[in-house]
Amino acid sequence: MLSAVAVWWARCARKPRCLGFGIQSPFAVGVQRDVIGTRLPYYAYEALHSERRQGGAAVPAHSEAVDRLLLRVANFVQPRVVLLPDAGGWKWSGKYMAAGCRRAGQRSYRTEEDLAQLLPNAADPVLLCFRDCVGALRWLPQWQDRLHPGSVAFIVGLRRNREARRAWQALSQAVEGGPLFDLYDVGLVFCDRQFSHQLYKTEVFL
Numbered sequence: 001m002l003s004a005v006a007v008w009w010a011r012c013a014r015k016p017r018c019l020g021f022g023i024q025s026p027f028a029v030g031v032q033r034d035v036i037g038t039r040l041p042y043y044a045y046e047a048l049h050s051e052r053r054q055g056g057a058a059v060p061a062h063s064e065a066v067d068r069l070l071l072r073v074a075n076f077v078q079p080r081v082v083l084l085p086d087a088g089g090w091k092w093s094g095k096y097m098a099a100g101c102r103r104a105g106q107r108s109y110r111t112e113e114d115l116a117q118l119l120p121n122a123a124d125p126v127l128l129c130f131r132d133c134v135g136a137l138r139w140l141p142q143w144q145d146r147l148h149p150g151s152v153a154f155i156v157g158l159r160r161n162r163e164a165r166r167a168w169q170a171l172s173q174a175v176e177g178g179p180l181f182d183l184y185d186v187g188l189v190f191c192d193r194q195f196s197h198q199l200y201k202t203e204v205f206l
Contacts (some may be wrong), residue, residue: 027195028179031188035069035076035179036204042071050090061089061131062156066186067096070154073188074100077152080124082106082117085131086119094178097127112139118141125150132157133187135165141174144191145180149177153189158182 023029044066052064060067067200073095082097084090086108094106104127112135120126122132124149129138136155158168168187172180177193182201 011070018165023197023200025179025195028181028198028200031076031179031181031190032200032202035072036183036188036202037070038072042068042075044071048096050080050100050118052093058088058091060092061087066156067093069186070102070129071096073154074098074104074151077101077125077150078129079104079151081118081120082127082129083118084108084129085130090129090131093129101127115124115139116146119146122148124148126149126153128153130155132160133164133171135187136187137167137171137174139157140171140189141176144175147191149192149194151191153187153191155187155189156185158185158187160185166183 007044008135025033029120048067048071049064052060062070063095068074070093078101080103082094082104084097084106090108098103098106109115109118115128128147130139130142130153133155136153140141140153155168155171157164157166163179168182171187171189176190176197177191178195178197179190180197180199181188183204
């Protein structure tokens with residue numbers, strides 16, 4: 001757990017990037033401003049918030065801010081398939097992603113090995129959700145060639161521990177294309193090789 005001083009210092013260091021300053025790619029600027037940093041209320045926020053407050057059998061795996069980001073990412077990517085971990089808390093995240101892209105089918109996986117069997121045709125974009133960086137590092141560089149260029153990986157727990165931090169650093173160098181976004185504890189990896197490989201650290205902390 002970071003101290004308040006450490007969080008303040010990290011935020012100050014990332015502040016110039018929060019609105020896209022210093023980002024040369026128009027695509028990356030669009031992602032930063034319209035997906036990551038947007039403050040506009042999406043149409044499904046209120047209904048999902050009410051349902052979340054009522055509770056249910058499964059406890060959400062993430063904060064509401066992370067799940068809302070998943071909604072915005074799904075809305076931006078418009079994937080054909082969403083692949084998410086087979087865990088109760090992720091079912092809440094699935095509701096948010098379904099609200100962001102109603103056409104996307106959702107498939108759950110237990111291990112990284114299951115992902116290869118669940119991948120759809122490479123002609124369709126995919127939103128891949130990973131519960132940790134270590135699993136993403138084992139899987140994503142190896143199977144990136146089978147992914148549609150419009151596919152995106154959503155990774156949580158970037159700074160959960162030292163192993164996770166090292167895995168995220170290695171992953172950010174191992175994948176081809178980009179851009180990649182570091183939201184402190186959440187990472188976004190865009191798999192399109194037409195964009196230059198670049199890691200952006202934003203002021204948005206999730």
